[in-house]
Amino acid sequence: MYHHVLQEVLIPADVLQQRIAELGAEISRDYEGEEILMICILRGGVMFLTDLIRHITIPVAIDFMAVSSYGVGARQSQGEVRIAMDLNTPLADRHVILVEDIVDTGHTIAAVLEMLETRHPKSLRVCSLLDKSVRREIVVPIHYRGFEIPNKFVFGYGLDLDEHWRNLPFIGVAKT
Numbered sequence: 241m242y243h244h245v246l247q248e249v250l251i252p253a254d255v256l257q258q259r260i261a262e263l264g265a266e267i268s269r270d271y272e273g274e275e276i277l278m279i280c281i282l283r284g285g286v287m288f289l290t291d292l293i294r295h296i297t298i299p300v301a302i303d304f305m306a307v308s309s310y311g312v313g314a315r316q317s318q319g320e321v322r323i324a325m326d327l328n329t330p331l332a333d334r335h336v337i338l339v340e341d342i343v344d345t346g347h348t349i350a351a352v353l354e355m356l357e358t359r360h361p362k363s364l365r366v367c368s369l370l371d372k373s374v375r376r377e378i379v380v381p382i383h384y385r386g387f388e389i390p391n392k393f394v395f396g397y398g399l400d401l402d403e404h405w406r407n408l409p410f411i412g413v414a415k416t
């Protein structure tokens with residue numbers, strides 16, 4: 241079990257699901273009468289994306305991209321961000337929402353937004369489940385935010401602890 245790596249449960253599964261339902265309803269209202277393309281940044285955002293789209297009542301297309309950061313510390317990202325796996329879908333003239341698990345320093349999302357803007361979407365917004373804003377090093381717009389969290393390393397619900405425990409249904413704080 242996970243008790244040797246878990247310090248505490250930060251966001252229980254039912255609280256996560258309740259907030260995700262609210263975000264889905266908010267997105268559905270904001271884009272009423274439109275179609276949207278939701279882009280998931282692998283791998284951390286997968287669980288969030290698949291739960292979120294079940295609460296969206298307008299037509300949704302999904303696509304996936306993977307990025308890698310160079311100059312990365314063990315549990316942080318910084319430095320240059322490159323596309324490791326690109327989208328299959330053209331973005332021109334589409335309403336696009338980028339779905340992330342967590343915005344930490346902001347470098348990943350800032351770099352991805354810059355790359356995607358060059359493809360001329362009709363609109364481009366960010367939806368992040370978690371926001372560790374005390375660690376922010378670069379200003380990034382987060383239009384849809386699940387939870388503000390403290391400066392602790394978290395895992396579960398898509399986020400990994402050294403590539404394990406993405407499968408947990410809650411967000412936990414890792415033991416240090």
Ligand code: IMP
Nearest residue numbers: 317343344345346347348392393394399
């Ligand atoms: P940023 O570029 O610093 O905003 O980092 C974003 C990425 O770092 C996320 O997509 C995660 O993959 C990873 N990350 C940042 N904080 C955490 C954490 O507390 N747990 C797991 N992954 C994290």
